[in-house]
Amino acid sequence: MSWLDDTDDDDDLAYDESSIRSRPNPKANRPRTKRRPAHADAQIVRVLGVDRGRYTVLADEDGPDERRVLVTRARELRKQPIVNGDRARAVGDLSGDEGTLGRIVGIEDRTSLLRRSADDTDQVERVIVANADQMLIVVAAADPEPRERLVDRYLVAALDAGMRPLLVVTKTDLADPTEFLSHFDGIDLRVFTSAQEAMPLDEIGQAIAGHATVFVGHSGVGKSTLVNALTGSERAIGHVNVVTGRGRHTSSSAVSLRYRGPAGSGWVIDTPGVRSFGLGHVNPAHVLGAFTDLAEVAEDCPRGCTHLPDAPDCAIAEAVASGRLGPGAAARLDSLHRLLTTFQAIERSRLEG
CATH class of the missing domain: 2.40.50.140 (Nucleic acid-binding proteins)
Structure with missing residues (x-):
């Protein structure tokens, strides 16, 4: 009889897949693991x-x-x-x-993070520098003109990152910075002034020795010139466009440079010049803290006070109106109102979206 005519029950077993032996795939059967080398020699x-x-x-x-x-x-x-x-x-x-x-x-765990966003509505943060404990803000008294609002934003970013802010005003031989600096009266901010031919390198060096200090500033304010003088580096120096009044970007990414001086050594972290500094990532509760004199008065505000222009019985507004905080307080309150209004609009758009 041909095997094709065989109808015995054993014939079913010939086609039973469970009886077929297969070679195991070692890769398929290998258990997945997230274990990585310990790198004890790192x-x-x-x-x-x-x-x-x-x-x-x-x-x-x-x-x-x-x-x-x-x-x-x-x-x-x-x-x-x-x-x-x-x-x-x-x-x-x-x-x-x-x-x-x-x-x-x-x-390693970071002690601080300096971040910025493209604009105030952008929630995507861009980390610029890690582990710096100071921020040195560089502005020019003229050419280009100083911008109080940009400095306010730097102060908020520094506070949010846990950094101590410092301010250097360059080109004071071109214009008197007194009116500009009055905007920051009452704020815990150490200020250095610098003419093009007489930079206070020893004073600034004492402030940055023993620290990691990130230098920030608008393009064309003399930041790279100051960095070169302090560190002996040869960072490219840009010039201000006579038509637009804007500086040319000379730094494309942040770089750490060693400072060595009579007071000791430290780190200077030079960053690309920026014309805007978005705060979309910052906690709004940190904004008031950048204005130390206003924050102190805010302790007398009613619970839940927004400190906005329409806030009833705001102690800050009352103190500024009475002149108790000095002539520059009104400008600082205006900056605070602008920043808080921006954050209010961001929060509103989130809720509506």
Whole structure:
């Protein structure tokens, strides 16, 4: 009888898939894991600059073998922002020799983060610098004209990041900055004034020694000139357009530079010049804190006071109207109102959206 004519019950077993032996796929059966190497041999390095996916870091900081090293990031950190000032854990070839490339495998906890958004309605924050404890704001007395509102925004950003603010007014040989500085009377803000031929380098050096200080300012105010004078670097220096009155951007990304002076050493973090500083990411509760004299008076406000122009019985408005806070208080209150109104509009749009 042909096997095709066989109708025995055993014939069904010949086609039973459960009886077929198959070779297991070791990759398919391997359990998934999120475990990563411990990298116990990782070194702590300081991120000095970022350029197209490559990071310049400082290894053995303040040690006998201090050196600059080029590194990239590990694959597991592809979604982790790594910025200037970060303290990172690095492995691989960290000799710093030409042609070598190490790898960042982790980021240490940050003590501060300086952030900005494209505008006040943008909730996407852009981290600029990590672990700085001071912000030095550079403005010019003229050419270009100083902008009180931009300085107010820097102050709010510094407070939100937990940084101590400092202010340098350059080009005081071109204009008297007294009226501009009156806008900040009563604010806990140390101010330095600088003429083009007489910069107070020793005074500024004493303020930044022992600190990591991020320098911010509008393009063309002399920030890069000041950075070069303090650090001995050769950062490009821009000029103000005579037609538009705007400065040319000379820094494309933040970079950390070592300061060494009579008072000690520190870090100067130079940032690209910006013409706007969005605060869409900032907690509105931090805004009032940037105006220290107004914040002190606000303790007498009724509970739930918004401190806006239409707020009833606002102690700040009453103190300013009476002249108790000095002649510059009205301008500071106007800045506060502008910022708080902006945040109110942002919150309203969120609720409606």
